[in-house]
Amino acid sequence: MIRETSLFREIIVDNFAGGGGAxxxxxxxxxxxxxxxxxxxxxxxxxxxxxxPHTEHYCESVWDVDPVEVVRGRKVxxxxxxxxxxxxxxxxxxxxxxxxxxxxxxxxHRWAAKVRPRVIILENVEEFQTWGPLAEDGKxxxxxxxxxxxxxxxxxxxxxxxVDWRVLRACDYGAPTIRKRFFLIARCMANxxxxxxxxxxxxxxxx
Numbered sequence: 001m002i003r004e005t006s007l008f009r010e011i012i013v014d015n016f017a018g019g020g021g022a023x024x025x026x027x028x029x030x031x032x033x034x035x036x037x038x039x040x041x042x043x044x045x046x047x048x049x050x051x052x053p054h055t056e057h058y059c060e061s062v063w064d065v066d067p068v069e070v071v072r073g074r075k076v077x078x079x080x081x082x083x084x085x086x087x088x089x090x091x092x093x094x095x096x097x098x099x100x101x102x103x104x105x106x107x108x109h110r111w112a113a114k115v116r117p118r119v120i121i122l123e124n125v126e127e128f129q130t131w132g133p134l135a136e137d138g139k140x141x142x143x144x145x146x147x148x149x150x151x152x153x154x155x156x157x158x159x160x161x162x163v164d165w166r167v168l169r170a171c172d173y174g175a176p177t178i179r180k181r182f183f184l185i186a187r188c189m190a191n192x193x194x195x196x197x198x199x200x201x202x203x204x205x206x207x
Contacts, residue, residue: 010077010118011035015062015107018044020051022082022123038065062107067114079117081108085125096138102131105152112159120186126167128182161186
């Protein structure tokens with residue numbers, strides 16, 4: 001059901017929604033409820049429903065959800081994405097990485113192409129910037145480090161987005177952790193990166 005309040009404003013979509021940490025941060029920063037949450041895991045979506053009962057939930061793979069059907073003619077003000085970070089993180093050590101999981105971030109381009117959110121925010125570990133192809137053994141190809149990331153950014157720019165990114169520490173924004181996180185922000189407008197958006201990114205509850 002479309003909530004009445006969402007009919008008169010841009011909506012907010014939380015991909016890879018988890019238990020609702022990012023949604024809580026967005027709501028604290030904007031004063032607005034997240035309208036749509038998507039996650040394939042029934043446990044995560046069940047928890048999100050408890051924490052955000054007014055949100056419309058989709059228990060499906062992000063690739064199986066059609067953005068056009070989800071928004072139903074509404075404008076998207078913010079599309080948030082927190083794709084799986086384990087296959088970028090240095091905490092993974094020397095274990096083989098999974099190309100498919102690393103490629104989940106490409107869902108940002110599907111949303112950009114189909115419904116053109118005004119702002120797209122992608123949150124991950126700082127090593128996301130090193131995204132490149134993998135060798136047959138599942139290890140990164142060193143001399144192509146960052147090449148897929150650069151292509152990811154260029155393709156957003158070709159779609160008309162202004163792209164910026166930062167590595168921020170949550171403790172600098174009031175969260176009780178020194179962990180660093182990477183935030184990419186793509187905007188369909190000429191504004192400079194706003195402090196509100198930075199704060200929104202950091203307010204998410206850390207997993």
